[in-house]
Amino acid sequence: MPLVKKTAEGVELIPTAWTRLAEGDALPDSGAVLVPLSLWLEQRDTLRQRAEPVGVWLASNTDTAFAAWGEALAGDLLGLPVVAIDFPVFGDGRGYSIAALLRQRHGYRGELRAIGNVLVDQVSAMVRVGFDGFEVAEGTRLELLEQAWSRFPAVYQTATDGRETIWQRRAAFAAAKGTGA
């Protein structure tokens, strides 16, 4: 499935072919791999030796484990080029909270990729909680993605994307008025 990345300019196709390993899959000899968290925990020293990029993917039910490994692996995590969060079905919204926690609480700065069942209509919310990479369905029209993340000219909530909120804009306006500026 095509991989896309949100950039300052718009949308960019990611040419790298990433192999996503399921639980229990053997590690291929070469190529970029997304490994399940369990494999990373077991073999991270070997994985760090690989010439080609390695990322970790998290299942949507990582939640409880997350608290446990989040602290211990914070250093590890921050160094990964890609952390992916799986959406087994598009209605499983746990990934939105996991993403927000990874970015806001743990300060992850690498690519945060939504994988699995990702719909174009979800990317505007995904961008807000901190995703910037997306595995989208074959044949997805890229202009729809661009439309989706520029859809809302104003937002109410503070989120990972750091957009100035409606409330902040109003407050700034009120302050400017208050000082006679």
Place this chain on the structure above:
Amino acid sequence: MYRYDEFDHAVVAARVDEFSSQVARRLSGELTEEQFRPLRLMNGVYLQLHAYMLRVAIPYGQLSSRQLRMLAHIARTYDKGYGHFTTRQNIQYNWPQLCDIPAALADLASVEMHAIQTSGNCIRNTTSDPFAGVAADEVTDPRPWAEIIRQWSTIHPEFTYLPRKFKIAISAGEEDRAAVAFHDIGIRIVRNDAGEIGFKVLVGGGMGRTPRVGRVITEFLNPTELLGYLESILRVYNLHGRRDNKYKARIKILVDALGIDEFRRQVEVEWAHLRGSEVEVPASEIERIHSYFVPRELPARPEAPAEFLAARQQNAAFARWVDANIINHRVPGYAGVTITLKPAGGIPGDVTADEMDAIADLADRFGFSELRATKDQNLVLPSVAQEDLLPLWQELVSLSLAEGNHGLINDMITCPGLDYCALANARSIPLAQEISTRFADLERQANIGPLTLNISGCINACGHHHVANIGILGVDKHGDEAYQLVIGGDARDSAAVAQISGPGYSQEKIVDAVETTVNTYLAQRTGAEETFIETFRRIGLAPFKEALNAAR
């Protein structure tokens, strides 16, 4: 009332745009029904038994006459000329065409209305006391906080794909007129000993197949810390709520499983990070939103004017209407008026477009153009001069909307049931019509006194049967429509879930069973001042069961 600024308009307009393009992609086949489903749901479009249904939010029940006229226009232009007010301060249209819905939403946006998040597994329309801002018994006006919650929950990026729907209610009256204990989050505004205002927060209340009274998660929350606290609750729920079984996915089940103390602990772990962070609403914004709800300067009008008192003495129907449908206003000389949408033999909550226009005219003439929609499927004129009550009532009589039955047995709450709903086991509406015909005599209703009777067509409990003094639940009995009778529920602060009275009833027998229940109460009460629920609490279920079984 709150008015949109450019930003509020921009958000709603963008949402209409977005949904219009999604509808176009669905109609062209680019989106499958499965992919389209969650998108249409979070825009209020439901697929019912025979057609699509559009559910429009009336945020915390607040409505202007201009908006009500637009609701009439929608009914006339895109539907069959009527709408149905629901128990969640929404209005539903039962027959729109999918291709017309974007146009209907654009019309609604022109009067600052929308259908955003009126369905789907997201934070739904926030509900409140229909008498907010005018009731004599309130601590403070809850509407500014309801509006803050509306804005915060609108298109919330993290909480749009929750395990299940999520309902928040807030009220501030001494009497809770918003049934907050039966919401995923219920907020009661209270005053502490130091005279400060704060929020008592309940979590995990709800109806459905597992009725629960909300459990207290905090006794007193500082209002400026509201959003950090709500985000913490929602995040714990989003991560840990069950997603494997939709009947076990509501937050009440998570609270049951963890216990309220463990649930509170997990919320507080989150809260340690979010409390007082930039997720909170800025102080200037709290002030700005409050400024829209500053009490209106009402012109001085006489208190208990002579003509009003005389009419009340001389005209029994008017007197009954005043007794049942009027509440005290914070300003002397004024009253809050309920227009019940429950004529005997009618469909609870249904209003035609012409009636909506006529009611909007009355709001302009007598009520400062202000209206409210209530969880009891009625409309309210929150501020009417006592002097104007008689002429208002006369106008309502000519519209056949002057039934003085608010809070009485015929003021029923009824879900759409098998006439519209794909999930129903049984019809609700025809049963409500039959019961209200049986009890049509207003003197009899007044004699029975305060009593709530609610009907749901299935265990999803949209008709709130669990919290009714007398509740009726549609069940499936070997493929036949049947009804179970439950007794003793209460939606107020003295919240209680109704108890099953015994085996179910056929369609032919259920109305008699209701009558037997009512007669048992009448025979057992200590006097006219003892209400149905008080008698029930005193004598328990057994005498009712006995009488019902004897009458079988």
